Amino acid sequence: MSLDATLDEVQNSRFRNIYNQLVKQYEKKSQFNEVELFCILLVYHKFALRNGIKAKYITKKQLANVFEVCFKISEVFTVERITSIIAKDTKKEIDPMGWLNLFEVFMTNDLETKMKFCFQVYDFHGVGGLNREVVTKYVEKFFKSDDEDEAGELVVSMLDLLFKKFDIDKDGVISFEDYSTVVRQQPLLLEFLGSCMPEVSNLTTVAYCSNVLSKITDFDKSSE
Known part of the structure; x- marks a missing residue:
């Protein structure tokens, strides 16, 4: 099954091969279903391709741009703190697991x-x-x-x-x-010392763009 018409058959097959095992493992503990995880990772994959056809990771600079443009979080210290938590290392790259962790936290309904x-x-x-x-x-x-x-x-x-x-x-x-x-x-x-999570309106936009359909209704209800 092709997830993205902008990728040819070979590229779609390569994408599946790269992330299939990760999705199988991550789905066991995730709020997202299999298709949604592939869609979230497809966004990651296309960002990574901006760094070269064989690139596997996105950079911290790219992630910072995602925070500012998509999630409307631009305060440098906050972005650095979030990145250190979801990436769990100090490398310049963000791996696919870190990307999934970000969506897992930002899109959860679980207060804990x-x-x-x-x-x-x-x-x-x-x-x-x-x-x-x-x-x-x-x-x-x-x-x-x-x-x-x-x-x-x-x-x-x-x-x-x-x-x-x-x-x-x-x-x-x-x-x-x-x-x-x-x-x-x-x-x-919850955010008594300053914002560190996106507004519901921004999450809704990201959910539409990344095809995370299960969250859209939840976000629409939260904004009412």
């Missing part, structure tokens, strides 16, 4: 998965907790002002408010347990 991902993005030291120094780096981005004293006061006030809300055990660190307890009760606080 979303919480784990967002907390990983925020926890840039990878220590399993957000201390006052870490939270300050995020909060400072919310208050840009020529008046440094005023901005400083706003930052301190916001820090106090966030730790009062999220630091349930009052140990000076927002643990994942603290964070998840609050977010389960108030899901709108």
Whole structure:
């Protein structure tokens, strides 16, 4: 079966041969069905072909462009954090598994998965907790002002408010347990330190473009 009319029979066959085993393994744990996984990987494959007919991977620069154009996420530090989580290495290339991981997280309806991902993005030291120094780096981005004293006061006030809300055990660190307890009760606080997941409207567009049909209805309902 040909998935893409822009690829000839030989290219479609090569595509199937490259990704068939990965799809079989990944489907066992995925929210996507077999056809959807092939469609998601076909997008990846066509990006990879931009790097040469025999290229197997996309570059981090290409992924950053996808974030900006398709998912509307352009903040450099956030993109780097997401990339490090889904790619799990520091190479210049993003492998097909990393690409699938990205779609798996971005398109999930599972709050637990979303919480784990967002907390990983925020926890840039990878220590399993957000201390006052870490939270300050995020909060400072919310208050840009020529008046440094005023901005400083706003930052301190916001820090106090966030730790009062999220630091349930009052140990000076927002643990994942603290964070998840609050977010389960108030899901709108999922991205409390800044956006790290696409808006539903952008996900809907990507779902249409990548032919992930099972998600389109879900996204349409979420946007109502």
